[in-house]
Amino acid sequence: MNKLVIEHFAKQLNTDQETLYKAVEALEKSSGKQNVLEKFYEENKDKIEKAVTNFGLSTPTAEELHEAIKKNIVELDTRLFDLLEQPVCTNNEGCQNLISAVLALHTERTGFFIKRKVAEELLAENPPENIMKALDYRMVSEMLEKEDLFEIYAALRFMEPKEWLNGQYIAAYKKLRPEDFEIRPIEIRVLERKKWAEVAEKFVTKKLHSMSHLKEMGIIFVVPVEEHKQAMTLYLFAMTLHYLDEVNLYSKYFQYHTKHPDFADKLVSAIRGEVPEIEAVGDDPYKWLIIQRYLRKENKNDPRLAVQHINPESLYHRSSSRTLIKLSRVAPSFNIEAWEHTNYVAADFPAKDGGMGLVDLNFMDSVMSVLNDLDYKDYYAYHFHESLWNKIFIEYFSVETLEDLVIRYLDQGVFDLNKEFKK
Numbered sequence: 001m002n003k004l005v006i007e008h009f010a011k012q013l014n015t016d017q018e019t020l021y022k023a024v025e026a027l028e029k030s031s032g033k034q035n036v037l038e039k040f041y042e043e044n045k046d047k048i049e050k051a052v053t054n055f056g057l058s059t060p061t062a063e064e065l066h067e068a069i070k071k072n073i074v075e076l077d078t079r080l081f082d083l084l085e086q087p088v089c090t091n092n093e094g095c096q097n098l099i100s101a102v103l104a105l106h107t108e109r110t111g112f113f114i115k116r117k118v119a120e121e122l123l124a125e126n127p128p129e130n131i132m133k134a135l136d137y138r139m140v141s142e143m144l145e146k147e148d149l150f151e152i153y154a155a156l157r158f159m160e161p162k163e164w165l166n167g168q169y170i171a172a173y174k175k176l177r178p179e180d181f182e183i184r185p186i187e188i189r190v191l192e193r194k195k196w197a198e199v200a201e202k203f204v205t206k207k208l209h210s211m212s213h214l215k216e217m218g219i220i221f222v223v224p225v226e227e228h229k230q231a232m233t234l235y236l237f238a239m240t241l242h243y244l245d246e247v248n249l250y251s252k253y254f255q256y257h258t259k260h261p262d263f264a265d266k267l268v269s270a271i272r273g274e275v276p277e278i279e280a281v282g283d284d285p286y287k288w289l290i291i292q293r294y295l296r297k298e299n300k301n302d303p304r305l306a307v308q309h310i311n312p313e314s315l316y317h318r319s320s321s322r323t324l325i326k327l328s329r330v331a332p333s334f335n336i337e338a339w340e341h342t343n344y345v346a347a348d349f350p351a352k353d354g355g356m357g358l359v360d361l362n363f364m365d366s367v368m369s370v371l372n373d374l375d376y377k378d379y380y381a382y383h384f385h386e387s388l389w390n391k392i393f394i395e396y397f398s399v400e401t402l403e404d405l406v407i408r409y410l411d412q413g414v415f416d417l418n419k420e421f422k423k
Contacts, residue, residue: 011050054338056308062357094172113218178258241320360384
């Protein structure tokens with residue numbers, strides 16, 4: 001195994017070389033493949049060179065490349081905005097028009113979700129007091145007669161106390177059975193900003209963006225923004241695709257576990273986004289964590305990020321990037337060539353402070369950095385790190401294998417290569 005290659009990727013993954021070396025060695029023995037990482041390293045070098053050229057640069061500094069990336073994102077956003085007939089998502093109509101365009105490109109639009117009647121019963125048994133007070137209702141029954149059920153559920157996560165949600169409300173899911181679920185279309189809601197003002201404020205503050213979902217209900221929702229920012233169209237387009245794929249995968253997870261007696265416990269664990277502690281893998285490089293949240297957003301030094309793992313969140317962004325590439329094939333003005341298969345690509349460039357600065361080509365990191373107007377030193381990198389861990393695993397096995405392992409082992413948060421791929 002090439003020491004330079006291990007050193008290169010260990011630095012990008014914020015892990016030590018020995019951990020990565022042992023993890024890759026386990027992948028090689030389990031898959032029977034050799035020199036995969038070395039080939040991957042050379043391919044990434046070519047992609048960096050191609051991207052730099054496409055951005056009109058030759059030997060840029062880290063700051064110059066970052067500015068070129070931002071400029072390219074703004075240009076792509078403008079082209080997509082025009083291509084979709086300028087859907088301004090500052091109101092419900094504009095958001096709906098943009099989402100409709102995305103739905104036309106997505107084939108899997110149904111899933112396995114909690115029945116409407118059961119969802120209503122859960123609310124009746126556990127009245128959401130903050131929502132009822134904000135909407136001026138005394139009885140849940142009256143609220144459900146006059147309000148959209150899915151809007152109420154979208155507001156739950158941001159208007160009710162976290163202690164109530166994770167304690168009383170989500171705990172009520174533990175009584176759910178497979179027959180409380182049904183196959184139905186994924187629902188998308190645009191919340192009226194004036195009506196849901198408190199939700200909008202808390203939501204955007206917490207999430208740093210204006211879109212989210214409830215996987216157990218099969219709901220994706222958007223809060224219209226106050227102003228149309230740069231990269232907003234690209235962001236909403238990509239994130240709608242992302243959430244459609246995420247809701248779809250969790251639907252498969254729910255269906256797969258209907259045959260298990262502890263179905264409800266597995267349901268609750270997935271909804272809470274539980275991740276096991278690092279002790280789950282210990283010193284065994286054949287054991288991989290499944291990290292179903294972006295832990296780096298919570299603590300970039302979380303030790304679980306430095307051990308071998310896969311991340312389903314990153315898998316959904318992979319799919320959205322591929323859809324954007326497909327769109328560019330039929331709309332030449334939307335040239336996304338520089339971003340083709342680069343979510344896991346990064347390189348060091350000379351920085352103005354005299355050192356070296358890492359610049360990644362993860363599309364969502366770049367879009368969200370522009371959306372939130374971040375400088376080079378503050379730009380997002382959490383999508384990139386998870387994409388790279390996923391890609392290394394995929395290089396030895398496949399996307400299908402990764403997804404299968406997520407569905408089967410998400411509730412455990414860990415899987416063992418020795419048990420899965422005995423040679």
